[in-house]
Amino acid sequence: MYGIYIHVPFCIRKCPYCDFYSVASSEDLRRDYLLALRNQILSFDRVSADTVYFGGGTPSLLTPQEIAGIMSLLRERFDIDDGAEVTMECNPATADAAKFRRFLDAGVNRLSLGCQSFQAQTLRSLGRLHSAEEAKEAVRDAREAGFRNISVDLMLGIPFETPDVAERDALTAAELDVQHVSAYLLRICEGTPFAEGVPGIPDDDVQAECYRRFCGVMDASGYRQYEISNFAVPGYESRHNMKYWQCGQWLGFGPGAHMSDSVTRRSFAADIRRFIDAFRDSPVGDPLPLMQYEGTVDAEEYIITSLRTASGLDTAELSRRFGVSLSVDQISLLEKCRDAGLAELADEHIRLTRDGFLVSNSILSELI
Ligand code: SF4
Structure with a gap:
């Protein structure tokens, strides 16, 4: 949906x-x-x-x-x-x-x-x-x-x-x-x-x-x-x-709006004049060429957004969607976070604790 x-x-x-x-x-x-x-x-x-x-x-x-x-x-x-x-x-x-x-x-x-x-x-x-x-x-x-x-x-x-x-x-x-x-x-x-x-x-x-x-x-x-x-x-x-946090699908309308089909992200320029010029006259045939390509939804983005949520990262879903698993170094870092009270690791789920949320920027940049 x-x-x-x-x-x-x-x-x-x-x-x-x-x-x-x-x-x-x-x-x-x-x-x-x-x-x-x-x-x-x-x-x-x-x-x-x-x-x-x-x-x-x-x-x-x-x-x-x-x-x-x-x-x-x-x-x-x-x-x-x-x-x-x-x-x-x-x-x-x-x-x-x-x-x-x-x-x-x-x-x-x-x-x-x-x-x-x-x-x-x-x-x-x-x-x-x-x-x-x-x-x-x-x-x-x-x-x-x-x-x-x-x-x-x-x-x-x-x-x-x-x-x-x-x-x-x-x-x-x-x-x-x-x-x-x-x-x-x-x-x-x-x-x-x-x-x-x-x-x-x-x-x-x-x-x-x-x-x-x-x-x-x-x-x-x-x-x-x-x-x-x-x-x-x-x-x-x-x-x-x-x-957004589960890297799902959404359409975005208006200047500066982003959209994603869960594979590719696009946006329209944050410029109301360009927006009006592009769409004023009639519905265009294919609107996607008018959108800027913003990148591909990848495993890194999924890891970052998931770890911002309380339910955390589902590693089975990471592997199903992106065909990747966490590396030995990444697991070792997360284990250190767990020992410091910053993360919880259970079965196929990894989540940050509240203290982990507080330093999430540094954890995520080291992880990625
Ligand atoms: S300028 Fe103020 S009111 Fe307008 S979007 Fe930004 S925060 Fe909201």
Whole structure:
């Protein structure tokens, strides 16, 4: 089964740490984007899909009618499972209960709210448009509108964060009774204002303690960590994101969107003008030549993404899909990790422990 990703490349204002592709919206640009998106979707052959994900950018800047239009086109063009998970990312500054209700009517059944933090100082340091209270209000509004599958996105390792702040954010998410929490460590990306220097970034030890304390609250509140940065009430794991972590299949539409048929990865350039020029006039015959070749899905990628999940690496699946086994050196390294409490090795499964997750970058780079 495929997943379908729609990249909505519009934001009200660029956050100073963000390197996702987005531009300021205007009526004309949005109209041309929606037309090009329609033609791109119509260019693709029919597949069966059980997840749809509107990511960005800020998908909640589209109107509920526009989201409903895209959903109805997807249902016409592809076999979308009746029980499909349909996620929309949403900036808390862009929707209220009435708008959430109309997104629900449009077919969205899972919201991913980009709260980032529930503390005023950390939100200010991230240049977010919403306050801590507005972030909480967005969660309550979404529930009041009828959403029963709500995720909040938070960040760790942000300026002036302390372990107490991380713990308070985790507690607030749990008190808001959301079904899913993502907590990504801030990455300083080249080309962003943060790359030119940002005060108050906690050092590695403080970041590690923030992560441990955050995870501790998630454990105590009934969430299961199923990926290095993701926690869910059992049964509410993101089905769409699991396709990425299991090197599965998904189609990606819009400028900057990636796609994979589980063998080859492709993307469309992160450039809305080129996207509109390529797809404005009519559905093209074969859209794949317009996509950039990004590489082949190989054993290394499978090992890396699997070891980010709590279920870990299935070595029998590695051998079945890619015809390779771990080398003697790789096994020896993993045994050392096991002896240091960083990994667990059992039958045909290898998984990193929480302490292993904390140093996963070095383990994975040595392993690969
Ligand atoms: S709202 Fe989200 S996508 Fe847009 S700039 Fe901020 S972090 Fe990036």
